[in-house]
Amino acid sequence: MVKVPEYQQSVSTRPIFQEGVTVQASPEAFGAGVGRGMQGLAQGVSNLGGSLAAVKELEDINRAKEADNSYASWARERMYGQNGFMTLEGRNAVDGRSAFENEAEEKRKEFGKGLTPGAAKAYQTASQARTQSMFQQSITHTAQQQKTWFKDASTARIETFANDALVNFGNPTMVNKNVAAGIMELREQGQMAGWDTDTLKQREAEYVSGVHKNITLRMAQDDPIAADKYISDHSNQLSGADRYSLQNSLKTEITQAKSKRAAADFFASTAKSNDPGVNSAVSMISRFEGFATKPYWDVNHFRVGFGSDTITGADGRVVTVKPGMTVSRDDAVRDLNRRVASSQSAIISTVGQDRWNVLSASAKAAVTSVGYNYGTLPSSVANAIKVGGPAEIATAIRELEDHNGGVNAKRRNQEANAVAGFGTPSGGGNDFAASARSAQNHFTDMESYLANIKDPDVQDMTRKRINAMIEAQGKADEAREKAAKADLWKYIDQGQTPDQVPMEVRQAAGMSAVSSAWNYLETSAKGRAVDSNETLLYDMRKYSATNPSEFANVDLNDYRDRLSKEAIKELTEKQSTALTDQRKAREDGLNLTSAFSQAQTQLEAVGVAKTPSKMNDDDRKRVAQFQNALAGEMEAFKRANDNRAPTQVDIQSMVNKLLLPVVIKTPGTFWDSNKDGLLFEAGSRADGTTVDVDVKYSDIPIDLRRGIAIDLERDLGRKPSQEEVTARYEDFVLNR
Structure with a gap:
C-alpha cells in the first residue's frame, strides 16, 4: 500500500554548548609551558656560539687549502714544467738539487704568510707533507741522474779514446794505446753499472770493432785498397756484422781502386817490355794490325778490329763487316782468336804436326802472323818449315818484304827476327827475341794478365778500364793522325813527294798514308787521273x-x-x-x-x-x-x-737504259774483237774501243713493244718490222 513520508529531525547541539566544565587545575595552567620555552631559548643561544666557532674553523681550513693549492701548483711547474728540476739530467740534476730544495722551502713559507693562526696551523701540516714528498722525489731523481752523469761522462771518455785512435789511424802504436784506454774506461763503467762478465766482454768487443771499423772507413777515403788490407789484417778484431757492413759498403770503391791499379800495372808492364803480347800469335798480330772500332777499306774489303773483315759475337755468330758497323774490343779479340786458331790449323795441315811442334813459341807466332796477313801461308814459307830450320824459315819470310810495294817490309823483318831468335833494332828499337825472353817477367797480354786477377768483379772492371783507356788513347792518336794526314796531302797537292814531307808529319800520318800518297803520285806520273x-x-x-x-x-x-x-x-x-x-x-x-x-x-x-x-x-x-x-x-x-x-718512273727508265745489251768493239790489226756487255759497263771500256747498242726484239718488254708498233704504224702507214721497233726502242731509251 501507499506510505506517506514522515519528517525526521537531525539537528546536533553546537560544540560550545558541549564543553565540559571541571574544577581540577593542570601545570600548564600555572605557566609550565612558558618555562620550557625560556629553557629552549637558552639552549639555542648556546648552540649559536658553537656554530660560529665551527664556521671560523672551516674558514681557516679553506684558507689553508688555498695556500696549499698555490704551493702545489708552483711545485708542479717547478718540478715538471720547462727547465723543471725533474726534467734535469745528469750533472745538472745533481748540482740543482740543493737550490731546488731551498727554493721549495722558501716558497712553502711564502705561500703561508698572512694566514690566521688556525689556517697557518692547517697549512703547516699539509705543506710539510707535500714538501717531504717533493724532497723524496728529488733525492730519487738525483740518485738516478748521478748514475746517468757517470755513464755519460764515461761514454764520452770512451768516445774520446776512440776518436783519438781514429785521428792517429796511421800510427798503430797510438791506435793500440787509445783502444786499451777505452777498454779500461769501459770496464770501470761496467763495474759501476753492475755488468756481468758476458755483458762486459760483449761491450769490449763492440768497442774494439767499432774503432777499427771507423779507421777502415777513414782509410778508404784515401786508399780503398789499403782499407781492404786493413780489414783483412784486423778481421779477428772486427765483428761479423761490421766486417760484412764494410765489405758491402766499400765493395764498389775497393773494386774501382783495384781495377785502377791493375790497369796502371798492365800499362806499366807493357811499357817495360816495349812490345806487348809477343809471347802469343794473337798479341803479335794485334800489335801489327792495331785496333779500330770503325770499318776502314783495305785492299778488297772493309775491315775492323784487328784487320779482320768479320766480327765474331758473344754467341759465336760470325758476320761480315759492313760500313757503319762498330766493334767492341771483346768482339774483336774473340774474332782474332777464332781466326788465329783457324790459321794455325790450316798451317798445321800444310806443314804437318811434327814440323809445327818443333817451332818455338815466337816462331809459331811469327808464322801465324804471316799467314794471317796474307790470308794463307805463302808456299815459300811453308816449304821452308817442311825442310829447314829457323834460319831457312826466317829467310823465306824476309824475302817477302818487297811484296805489295814493300808496305809490310818492316813487319816481315820483325817476324823473321822472331823466328831466327835474334833481334835487329829498327826504328823504335823493337826486338822480338829479346822481348820474348823477357815476356815471362811482365803481364804483356791483356787477357793472360787479367786471368791472374782472381776477383771476377775486379777482373771485369779492369778489362773495361783498360779498354776505355786504350779507346781514349786511340781517339787521341786518331785525331793526331788525321791532322797529320791532312798536312801530308797539303804537301802532295803542292807538288812535293812524301820524301820531301817533314819526317814528323810522315811518322804521325803513318805508313799507310805515305804509301797511299806514293800510289797517288805514281798514277799521276803516268799521265792519268x-x-x-x-x-x-x-x-x-x-x-x-x-x-x-x-x-x-x-x-x-x-x-x-x-x-x-x-x-x-x-x-x-x-x-x-x-x-x-x-x-x-x-x-x-x-x-x-x-x-x-x-x-x-x-x-x-x-x-x-x-x-x-x-x-x-x-x-x-x-x-x-x-x-x-x-x-x-x-x-x-x-x-x-x-x-x-x-721519281720511281724516272729511275726505272735509267735502270732500263743501263741494262741495255751492248757490243764493245776493240779495233785490231786484221780484225776487230767484240765483247758482249751491258750499257753500264761501257763507261769502263778501254781507250779506242767503241760501243754499239745491241737490243734484241725479244728483249723489249711486250707492252712497250706493242705501244711502239702502234705509234710506228700510225707514222709509217704500215706495220713496222721488228728491226724498226727495236731501233725506235733504242732511241727511246737512249733519249735520242
Whole structure:
C-alpha cells in the first residue's frame, strides 16, 4: 500500500554548548609551558656560539687549502714544467738539487704568510707533507741522474779514446794505446753499472770493432785498397756484422781502386817490355794490325778490329763487316782468336804436326802472323818449315818484304827476327827475341794478365778500364793522325813527294798514308787521273746514305789513291751536307738506297746479281759498277731538273737504259774483237774501243713493244718490222 513520508529531525547541539566544565587545575595552567620555552631559548643561544666557532674553523681550513693549492701548483711547474728540476739530467740534476730544495722551502713559507693562526696551523701540516714528498722525489731523481752523469761522462771518455785512435789511424802504436784506454774506461763503467762478465766482454768487443771499423772507413777515403788490407789484417778484431757492413759498403770503391791499379800495372808492364803480347800469335798480330772500332777499306774489303773483315759475337755468330758497323774490343779479340786458331790449323795441315811442334813459341807466332796477313801461308814459307830450320824459315819470310810495294817490309823483318831468335833494332828499337825472353817477367797480354786477377768483379772492371783507356788513347792518336794526314796531302797537292814531307808529319800520318800518297803520285806520273775503285765507291755511297752523321767523320784523304777526284769531291759534298743539313742528307740517302733496291730485282733477272752465297769479288764489283752508274744518272737528272729528285718512273727508265745489251768493239790489226756487255759497263771500256747498242726484239718488254708498233704504224702507214721497233726502242731509251 501507499506510505506517506514522515519528517525526521537531525539537528546536533553546537560544540560550545558541549564543553565540559571541571574544577581540577593542570601545570600548564600555572605557566609550565612558558618555562620550557625560556629553557629552549637558552639552549639555542648556546648552540649559536658553537656554530660560529665551527664556521671560523672551516674558514681557516679553506684558507689553508688555498695556500696549499698555490704551493702545489708552483711545485708542479717547478718540478715538471720547462727547465723543471725533474726534467734535469745528469750533472745538472745533481748540482740543482740543493737550490731546488731551498727554493721549495722558501716558497712553502711564502705561500703561508698572512694566514690566521688556525689556517697557518692547517697549512703547516699539509705543506710539510707535500714538501717531504717533493724532497723524496728529488733525492730519487738525483740518485738516478748521478748514475746517468757517470755513464755519460764515461761514454764520452770512451768516445774520446776512440776518436783519438781514429785521428792517429796511421800510427798503430797510438791506435793500440787509445783502444786499451777505452777498454779500461769501459770496464770501470761496467763495474759501476753492475755488468756481468758476458755483458762486459760483449761491450769490449763492440768497442774494439767499432774503432777499427771507423779507421777502415777513414782509410778508404784515401786508399780503398789499403782499407781492404786493413780489414783483412784486423778481421779477428772486427765483428761479423761490421766486417760484412764494410765489405758491402766499400765493395764498389775497393773494386774501382783495384781495377785502377791493375790497369796502371798492365800499362806499366807493357811499357817495360816495349812490345806487348809477343809471347802469343794473337798479341803479335794485334800489335801489327792495331785496333779500330770503325770499318776502314783495305785492299778488297772493309775491315775492323784487328784487320779482320768479320766480327765474331758473344754467341759465336760470325758476320761480315759492313760500313757503319762498330766493334767492341771483346768482339774483336774473340774474332782474332777464332781466326788465329783457324790459321794455325790450316798451317798445321800444310806443314804437318811434327814440323809445327818443333817451332818455338815466337816462331809459331811469327808464322801465324804471316799467314794471317796474307790470308794463307805463302808456299815459300811453308816449304821452308817442311825442310829447314829457323834460319831457312826466317829467310823465306824476309824475302817477302818487297811484296805489295814493300808496305809490310818492316813487319816481315820483325817476324823473321822472331823466328831466327835474334833481334835487329829498327826504328823504335823493337826486338822480338829479346822481348820474348823477357815476356815471362811482365803481364804483356791483356787477357793472360787479367786471368791472374782472381776477383771476377775486379777482373771485369779492369778489362773495361783498360779498354776505355786504350779507346781514349786511340781517339787521341786518331785525331793526331788525321791532322797529320791532312798536312801530308797539303804537301802532295803542292807538288812535293812524301820524301820531301817533314819526317814528323810522315811518322804521325803513318805508313799507310805515305804509301797511299806514293800510289797517288805514281798514277799521276803516268799521265792519268786516279780511277775509282768501284766496290769502294759503292760502299762509300751506301755508307753516306745509311749513316750520314758517321760518314761525315770519315777521313777521305785515306782513299785518294783509290777514288777519283770527282768521287772525292762528291763524297766531300755529302759530308758537308751531313754536317750542315741532316734532314736533306737523310732524304738524299733514302732516295739513293731506294733506287739501289729498285734496281736489285732487274739485276738478278739479267744475272748481274746473284744470291749472296754465290757472289764472288767479280760479281760484287759488277753490281757496284751498275749502282755507281745509276747514282751518276740520278745526279745528272738532278742537275738537269733544278735539283729535283727523280721519281720511281724516272729511275726505272735509267735502270732500263743501263741494262741495255751492248757490243764493245776493240779495233785490231786484221780484225776487230767484240765483247758482249751491258750499257753500264761501257763507261769502263778501254781507250779506242767503241760501243754499239745491241737490243734484241725479244728483249723489249711486250707492252712497250706493242705501244711502239702502234705509234710506228700510225707514222709509217704500215706495220713496222721488228728491226724498226727495236731501233725506235733504242732511241727511246737512249733519249735520242
